Amino acid sequence: MDIKNKDFKEMNIAQGLLDVAKSNLDEITVAMDRCMNERNDIGKKIMRMIDSFFKKKNKDNK
Template sequence: MIVAQGLLEVAKADLDKVKVSMEKCREQRSEIDRKRRKLIDSYQSKQKSLVGKSSDQNE
């Protein structure tokens, strides 16, 4: 019974570590996604301004 309790405690500790790792990974993925969206928005904004400038020059 003592061995089983010890194994249970180890399993709980390992599970806690996995949960922390998963949360950290989730936060990092969210941060990467935010940065990616910001970069895409910036790129699209620059493209629109370049298209606007080139159409102004063609007139």
């Protein structure tokens, strides 16, 4: 009977560790998605700045 109780204790501990790991993974996934979106937004802003610079430069040269 002690062996069965010990096995259930270990299974409960393992399940708890898995739950924590899944929670952490979910948080990391959300943070990574947010970072990718921000990186894409920054890239778009950079492209708009470059386009604006070249448009102004071309306008000044005319």
